[in-house]
Amino acid sequence: MARFHTLPVAAVDRLTDDSVALTFAVPPELREAYRFAPGQHLALRRLADGAEIRRTYSICAPAPAPGDDGPRTLRVGVRLVDGGAFSTYALKEVNIGDELEVMTPAGRFTLDPAPGLYAAIVGGSGITPVLSIVSTLLAREPGARFCLIRGDRTAASTMFLEEVADLKDRYPERFQLVTVLSREEQQAGLPTGRLDRQRLTGLLPALLPVDEVAGWFLCGPYGLVQGAEQTLRGLGVPRTRIHEEIFHVDNGDAPKARIAAPAHSxxxxxxxxxxxxxxxxxxxxxxxxxxxxxxxxxxxxxxxxxxxxxxxxxxxxxxxxxxxxxxxxxxxxxxxxxxxxxxxxxxxxxxxxx
The missing domain is CATH 3.10.20.30 (Beta-grasp domain)
Known part of the structure; x- marks a missing residue:
């Protein structure tokens, strides 16, 4: 059963102009409760003007190894959302030593480390859970490889740039990184543009053997995830190998079925x-x-x-x-x-x- 506990903020790291990483310290008596699988998320809660605000943020750190006493810290990435009550608070007001209410980990966008080839297609802050997945996988499983395809607006707006670069340096033979910027030309690499369905259809078979990938992890805005899934299905990837987590869903992204409740339900x-x-x-x-x-x-x-x-x-x-x-x-x-x-x-x- 998921529960909230009050945890102190141990670090606040500015990632970009509009994003931060918050690190929480976990006391020994709660470490087992906060044990997480790579890719899971935390719900944060606060009261503002008498109203409760909850928001969910993915854990970006490697998962604790089996057999240890659980995580000593928890780190999440927060990107500013226009008008976002919690993200504005996180970027502008949270300081080291503050205490926040943090729910125990949840989510099924996860990977149990095993040998094989894996890949991810992410956009913007969708890198956050995938960073936990890939760093855990490569550290625990010598027989695993990972291809990360990420899209961002500009290099300056790219979250966890240094952390991903460090993975590339640490695992040069097992970690493949492809970056696409939509609003900035790169000195090397792919031309500017979005990771839409047309582009992915030509790009993916050129990067890796699509049919040999044991698991695809898609994370980011609704349009990117849906387009990537359609691309993969068009390339013959079974649905069971495709895992999705969507950020920033707008009300117009999918129709709602308005069902009136029967009388006296x-x-x-x-x-x-x-x-x-x-x-x-x-x-x-x-x-x-x-x-x-x-x-x-x-x-x-x-x-x-x-x-x-x-x-x-x-x-x-x-x-x-x-x-x-x-x-x-x-x-x-x-x-x-x-x-x-x-x-x-x-x-x-x-x-x-x-």
Whole structure:
């Protein structure tokens, strides 16, 4: 069960003009609780003007090795979003020694290190979870190789530039780096442009044997991830080898299915070993219903992106507005995003503990 704990800020590192890396110190008694897999994320919480604000940020550090006592620090990357209440606070106000509420790690955009060839296509801050994935993989698995294809606006706006360069220096034979800038010419490398579907269709087969890649990791804005997935499927890559995490989803990126709840709908939810049944108010999501009665219900983005509110549908039927977090295997197995789910039957039962 995901829980919040208060952690002190140990470092604030400016990455670019509009991004920082925040490092939290983890006390010994919480290190096991904050053990994470490479690619997972943290939800941060604060109160501002009496309102609670939660945002999710990916961990960018290598994962702790199996058998150790867990991470001593946690590092996340934060990029400024126009009008973003939390990102503005992180860039302009957070200092070393401040304390923030941090949820224990979550997310399934992960890789269990194993031999083989892996690749990632990322845009902007989408580098953050992939940095954790590639650094963990190359350090733990001598038989692994990784190709990172990243797109950014300019060199000055590129997050974790030094960290990625260090990986290239440390693993020159096993780490391939390809950078594409959309607003700046490079002295060497690929011409300026976006990593759109047309470009990727010609680029990927020229870079690596596409059919030999054991796992593709796509992370960034909705358009880039969708275009990269369509490119890979067009090149014959099985969907099971493609893993996605989307950042910066706009309301117009995908249609929402507006489903009116049946009259007198109820939701029964099991959470942290305890259950309850409550009426669903007209138009609200199942997560909002549960939160009115169980404020400890897990969530972060409420946008169908992070997957923190994933729950197992025990009985009844629901309709999800949108889903950017769950893999088809998860929805086929009966999992839903509570923040996007509305009842389609008079009784719905969810289990957050599965």
């Amino acid at each position: 109820t939701v029964t939810a099991r959470l942290d070993g305890r259950g309850g049944t409550w009426p669903v108010q007209d138009g609200e999501s199942l997560l909002d219903t549960v939160l009115r009665n169980r404020p400890d219900a897990p969530y972060a983005c409420k946008g169908g992106v992070c997957g923190t509110c994933r729950a197992f549908l025990v009985s009844g039927e629901v309709r999800m507005d949108r889903n950017f977090a769950l893999e088809p295997e998860e929805t086929d197995a009966g999992y839903v995003l509570a923040c996007q789910s509305h009842p389609a039957t008079e009784k719905v039962e969810l289990d957050f503990d599965r």
